[in-house]
Amino acid sequence: MKVPLLICLFFFAQSGSAAQNGFQPLFNGRDLNGWVGVGGAAINWKVEKGILSCTGQKGAQWIATKKQYANFDLRLEFNIPKNGNSGVFIRAPKEGAAWVEGMEIQVLDDRGDKWKNLKPAQFTGSIYAVQAPEKRVTKKAGEWQTMRIRCAGSKCNVWINDVQVVNGDLVKLAQTHNQAGLKRRSGFIGLQNHASPVYYRNIQIKVLK
Structure with missing residues (x-):
């Protein structure tokens, strides 16, 4: 009886710690409750063993949270296959x-031959087509990696595998890039279907004041 009890206590402590830090699950690990397909039905998104996956086939172009978020700290894990492409939409x-x-925020197999001619602001962790990651710290295709996105007002920061790669000032970026989203301060969080498989898990969010 000791081993099961210890395991239960461990997971209770972990969940309690997350709640103490203000983070809440954005994906429940069981189904798509809290998410909705955009641009089609979410028949191409599946949940199995705590992993949210996209087949890359026809269906929803992306899935969006049912709630909108303005200022937040978002943390997740992703796994992208060889030459895979996806992204995390914010606001x-x-x-x-x-x-x-x-x-x-781009999610890509940075080492994929298919993407060798992309511009710097199109690789993993970039504010896509706007600000390139300061460092390329992605792992090989098929490995689990971490992403953190923190948005507060006009500031947008991104970490990949615990390394900060973007320190974005949206006011300054909007002066040099004609992209409406740089001026938005609230919206949905989403996961992109870009015609390739992708896997996500442990998606958590902390709403900032």
Whole structure:
């Protein structure tokens, strides 16, 4: 009886610690409750063993949270296969291109041959097509990696694998980039279907005042 009890106590302590830090699950690990398909039905998104995956086939262009978020600290893990492509939308509306009308934090197999000619602001961790990651710290395709996105007012910071790669000032960026989403201060959080498989887990959010 000791081992099961210790395991229960461990998970209780972990969940209690997360709650103490103000983080709440954005994905429950069981189904798509709290999410909705955009641009089609979410038939191409599956949940199994705590992992949220996209097949890359036809269906929803992306899935969005049912709630909108303005200032937040978002943490998740992602796994992208060889030559895979996805993204995390933030402060996005459901109308128009989410990466333009909102913002996209890129998720990519940075080492994929398919992407060797991309511009710096198109690699993992970038504010897509706006600000490139300061460092390239991604792991090989098929490995689990961490992403953290913190948005507060006009500041947007991104970490990949615990290394800060973007320190974004949206006011300054909006002066040099004609992208409406840089001026948005609230919207939906979303996960992109970009015609390739992708896997997400442990998606948590902390709402900032």
